[in-house]
Amino acid sequence: MAEPRFALSRAHRTAALGALTAGAVVAVGPLLLDTYMTNILIRALFLAAVVMTVDVLWGYTGVLTFGQSAFFGVGAYACALVFTHYGFGADWGLLALALGIGAAMTIALLTGWLAFFHGASPLYGSIITLALPIVLTQAIFSGGRFTGSSSGLSGFPTWYWPVEVYFWIAGGLLVAVTTLGWLLVRSDFGRVLVAIRENEERCAYLGVPVSRIKIALMMAAAAVAAAAGFGYAAFTNVVAPELAGFLLGTEFLIYTALGGRGTLLGPVLAGVGIDVTASWLSGQLPFLWKLMTGVAFIVVIVLLPRGLAPVFMALGRLIPGGPPEPPAALVAAPRRAGPGAETAAPPLRIEALTRSYGSLQVLKGVTMTGHASELLSVVGPNGVGKTTLMRCVSDGAERSGGTVEINGVALGRGAPQRATAMGVGRSFQNTSLFDSLTVAECLQLARMRVDGARLFHRRDEIRLPEPARDILRATGLDQKLAEETRNLSHGMKRGLELAMVLATEPSVLLLDEPTAGLTKAERGAIGAVLTRLTREFGLCIVLIEHDLDFVREISDRVVVLHQGAILMEGAVEEVVASDLVKAVYAGHGADRGAAA
Amino acid sequence: MSILVLDILTTSAILFVVAAGLMVILGVMKLINFAHGAFLTVGGYAAFLTTSAGISPWLAAPLAGLFGFASGLVIERLIVRPLYDRPLDAILATWGLGIVIGQLITLAFGRGVQFADSPLTGVTSLLGPDYSAWRIAVSAIAIGVGLALTALLYFTRFGLNARAVIMNEALARGLGIDSVRVRAVTFGLGAGLACAAGALITPLLSVDPNMGLPWLVNSFMLVMVSGVSFPSLALAALAFGGAQVLVSTYVSPIVGGLTIVVLAALVLRVNPKGFARG
Numbered sequence: 001m002a003e004p005r006f007a008l009s010r011a012h013r014t015a016a017l018g019a020l021t022a023g024a025v026v027a028v029g030p031l032l033l034d035t036y037m038t039n040i041l042i043r044a045l046f047l048a049a050v051v052m053t054v055d056v057l058w059g060y061t062g063v064l065t066f067g068q069s070a071f072f073g074v075g076a077y078a079c080a081l082v083f084t085h086y087g088f089g090a091d092w093g094l095l096a097l098a099l100g101i102g103a104a105m106t107i108a109l110l111t112g113w114l115a116f117f118h119g120a121s122p123l124y125g126s127i128i129t130l131a132l133p134i135v136l137t138q139a140i141f142s143g144g145r146f147t148g149s150s151s152g153l154s155g156f157p158t159w160y161w162p163v164e165v166y167f168w169i170a171g172g173l174l175v176a177v178t179t180l181g182w183l184l185v186r187s188d189f190g191r192v193l194v195a196i197r198e199n200e201e202r203c204a205y206l207g208v209p210v211s212r213i214k215i216a217l218m219m220a221a222a223a224v225a226a227a228a229g230f231g232y233a234a235f236t237n238v239v240a241p242e243l244a245g246f247l248l249g250t251e252f253l254i255y256t257a258l259g260g261r262g263t264l265l266g267p268v269l270a271g272v273g274i275d276v277t278a279s280w281l282s283g284q285l286p287f288l289w290k291l292m293t294g295v296a297f298i299v300v301i302v303l304l305p306r307g308l309a310p311v312f313m314a315l316g317r318l319i320p321g322g323p324p325e326p327p328a329a330l331v332a333a334p335r336r337a338g339p340g341a342e343t344a345a346p347p348l349r350i351e352a353l354t355r356s357y358g359s360l361q362v363l364k365g366v367t368m369t370g371h372a373s374e375l376l377s378v379v380g381p382n383g384v385g386k387t388t389l390m391r392c393v394s395d396g397a398e399r400s401g402g403t404v405e406i407n408g409v410a411l412g413r414g415a416p417q418r419a420t421a422m423g424v425g426r427s428f429q430n431t432s433l434f435d436s437l438t439v440a441e442c443l444q445l446a447r448m449r450v451d452g453a454r455l456f457h458r459r460d461e462i463r464l465p466e467p468a469r470d471i472l473r474a475t476g477l478d479q480k481l482a483e484e485t486r487n488l489s490h491g492m493k494r495g496l497e498l499a500m501v502l503a504t505e506p507s508v509l510l511l512d513e514p515t516a517g518l519t520k521a522e523r524g525a526i527g528a529v530l531t532r533l534t535r536e537f538g539l540c541i542v543l544i545e546h547d548l549d550f551v552r553e554i555s556d557r558v559v560v561l562h563q564g565a566i567l568m569e570g571a572v573e574e575v576v577a578s579d580l581v582k583a584v585y586a587g588h589g590a591d592r593g594a595a596a
Numbered sequence: 597m598s599i600l601v602l603d604i605l606t607t608s609a610i611l612f613v614v615a616a617g618l619m620v621i622l623g624v625m626k627l628i629n630f631a632h633g634a635f636l637t638v639g640g641y642a643a644f645l646t647t648s649a650g651i652s653p654w655l656a657a658p659l660a661g662l663f664g665f666a667s668g669l670v671i672e673r674l675i676v677r678p679l680y681d682r683p684l685d686a687i688l689a690t691w692g693l694g695i696v697i698g699q700l701i702t703l704a705f706g707r708g709v710q711f712a713d714s715p716l717t718g719v720t721s722l723l724g725p726d727y728s729a730w731r732i733a734v735s736a737i738a739i740g741v742g743l744a745l746t747a748l749l750y751f752t753r754f755g756l757n758a759r760a761v762i763m764n765e766a767l768a769r770g771l772g773i774d775s776v777r778v779r780a781v782t783f784g785l786g787a788g789l790a791c792a793a794g795a796l797i798t799p800l801l802s803v804d805p806n807m808g809l810p811w812l813v814n815s816f817m818l819v820m821v822s823g824v825s826f827p828s829l830a831l832a833a834l835a836f837g838g839a840q841v842l843v844s845t846y847v848s849p850i851v852g853g854l855t856i857v858v859l860a861a862l863v864l865r866v867n868p869k870g871f872a873r874g
Contacts, residue, residue, distance in 0.1 A: 064684050064687070064688075114861060114862075114865050117865075119868060120868060121868070122684065123628065123683075123684075123820075124820065124864055124868065126684075126687070127816065127817070127820060127861070127864075128861055130813065130816075131813070131817075131857045131858070131861050134813055134854070134857060135854055135857060135858065138850055138851075138853060138854050141850060142848070142850045142851070250691060253688065253691075254692070257688060287699050287702045287703050288699075288703070290695065290699045291695075291696060291699035291700065291703070293695070294692050294693075294695035294696035294699060295692075295696055297688070297689075297692035297695070298675060298689050298692040298693060298696065301679070301685050301688050301689040301692065302675060302678050302679060302689060305682065305685060
């Protein structure tokens with residue numbers, strides 16, 4: 001934290017100010033409140049720290065988790081088990097805390113491995129997080145006298161400090177983790193998290209290791225939850241299986257939804273507020289109170305999907321905003337040798353590639369090579385497998401048989417981010433962007449694989465290679481860096497997508513109808529950039545295109561795909577003039593033509 | 597047939613009938629109904645009310661089904677319809693609904709355990725050894741429900757419309773199918789099935805405000821594994837229900853209670869498509 005850069009950043013100044021204010025509130029809190037209220041608040045503060053992690057996971061990253069209570073329970077049981085069965089003291093306490101955090105992180109790692117992999121549906125991940133607390137609760141039940149089974153453990157030795165001390169510990173923990181969380185979601189890394197929520201698929205194709213990030217995040221969240229659980233158990237001197245149960249896990253979700261997901265402070269305040277109210281009211285109106293929570297939850301989900309925080313912010317601007325930060329500035333990325341610069345192998349080699357869906361064979365043994373400084377167009381009628389071909393090159397899990405080599409290295413069964421790391425860049429047939437991010441943020445995201453993403457700091461420049469900046473200039477996007485992408489015109493979206501792919505510095509560029517729906521002028525600009533990419537930067541471009549005039553203008557070589565196999569391959573004029581191709585496009589006599 | 601085989605078959609049949617309502621809703625609406633457990637509970641209380649009012653216990657399940665269908669239509673209109681394009685939010689809203697239903701039941705009936713009369717009492721030696729007659733009857737009903745649902749899906753106008761909505765909702769709407777109505781009826785049907793299933797299993801257990809919860813998670817796992825098809829749901833119920841019975845018998849009932857959750861999670865990790873088409 002000694003770097004001068006950190007002291008200058010506005011986010012860090014705001015965070016320090018917020019943390020100091022909150023810290024002061026925590027410091028004087030127990031002096032003003034009665035003992036009963038202090039006791040209730042301690043519990044709420046520990047739980048709110050867990051709610052904060054749920055918001056980072058769900059509100060920011062889109063991982064709907066029912067299982068955060070499991071980690072809370074692990075921390076609590078680590079405390080109770082060690083103090084009951086092994087020993088008590090400062091050293092035992094530290095050991096128990098370390099054990100709890102370690103166990104929680106290990107469980108999070110296993111859960112994450114199970115829940116997050118490329119192609120897993122978000123629903124599946126949620127189900128795994130739902131299964132986790134159920135399994136853990138059953139494990140506690142079957143622990144017999146060791147875990148105290150259904151009645152839990154109580155009366156173990158603990159620190160009998162005055163409540164003020166526990167209040168300061170709980171409040172200090174909450175302020176510390178919330179400050180870290182606040183900085184995290186405002187950092188480069190936080191932007192990656194939002195991008196994963198908005199469009200996970202696109203992230204993977206930009207080389208973002210989505211599953212690994214989710215697992216790491218889950219482990220960090222588990223560590224925070226376990227620490228909170230440890231403190232909670234040491235304070236209450238009671239642990240029960242319900243602490244790890246999935247009902248508590250869903251309560252965390254309810255607090256997050258009510259407070260406003262993706263606002264961090266909203267869920268934290270809601271967590272504290274609702275839990276305190278609940279402790280108050282559940283004495284007098286036990287069932288009615290839960291009923292009211294349930295109704296409020298449904299109403300908020302249906303009518304106020306962003307929760308209560310935005311309502312409050314709109315009402316009184318509770319959280320000071322100030323003028324928006326200026327967007328990051330474009331700077332030139334140092335030109336570096338991309339993957340494959342040293343090898344003599346062709347950038348793209350496809351050998352006997354097949355892809356079938358059940359009994360339907362879409363690609364039947366495609367063999368082709370893409371050379372450096374070459375623009376290779378793949379043409380053919382709709383449904384012959386052009387897009388499938390691209391998918392097989394950019395995602396190792398797609399193909400049924402055959403091999404794909406990028407710069408002489410076999411793709412294997414790697415996920416899209418692996419293909420991206422090997423030098424494949426892919427744009428999609430249907431524009432696929434991140435709606436709520438700005439142009440500048442999208443570009444920075446695309447640079448994550450090359451530049452990395454810092455955890456608690458936000459970069460204020462976008463380093464882009466020259467071709468990407470060319471595209472931005474040609475489409476006028478360099479004047480719209482602060483614009484959210486959903487407000488862009490279709491042509492600009494296509495341009496931005498191409499610039500993002502180029503920002504990953506690929507050596508093989510796969511473009512699926514990059515000019516579909518563009519005006520003639522836009523098409524010309526993109527054609528010029530593509531030509532320049534092959535001539536000056538030595539890229540290998542594989543282009544899918546229906547517009548034969550465009551193909552004729554810019555291609556070096558053309559491959560004609562028909563019924564999942566290569567029908568013809570050759571120079572542009574040769575192919576365009578061929579009767580065979582005319583027959584295929586006209587849709588008659590094709591089989592006769594192929595036989596000839 | 598030995599007791600073990602009967603245990604496996606009846607457990608699977610019960611799992612099937614309990615999960616069917618969840619699957620109907622998931623299939624057509626792409627929505628995980630987290631209130632499924634609460635609907636089961638409602639069915640249980642419907643059976644309790646029916647039998648304590650002196651009505652024949654055979655009518656408990658049909659009455660519960662009707663009640664579920666009607667309330668399903670209302671719930672769909674109020675809570676589910678606004679969330680069509682936010683599937684993860686719909687999960688949460690139905691979970692909130694589950695809490696509300698659970699609390700309403702607690703307010704009305706208290707937290708205590710109640711019992712409902714069984715239409716069939718005692719044991720039968722129809723299939724070999726002495727075995728609970730109602731379990732066998734429930735299994736037969738489950739098979740009947742499975743066949744009826746399949747027939748509904750493949751031999752009726754509603755089924756054709758529903759299948760069209762399952763495959764391509766936008767196109768179905770373009771063809772003049774009222775997909776909003778299909779969804780509403782589907783939710784009613786799913787809720788009705790859940791309530792009827794709750795009434796069916798009640799004589800085997802007791803009724804309390806949380807009785808549906810353990811079933812929710814298992815149904816959930818079975819439906820995720822089987823995708824959207826009744827034959828594969830039956831297969832999944834048989835495979836996992838069988839495993840559950842075996843583990844409960846030979847290892848321990850507590851581990852047995854986790855069998856379905858753990859096995860299904862692993863199956864889905866290895867093959868995300870589950871049992872659907874291999």
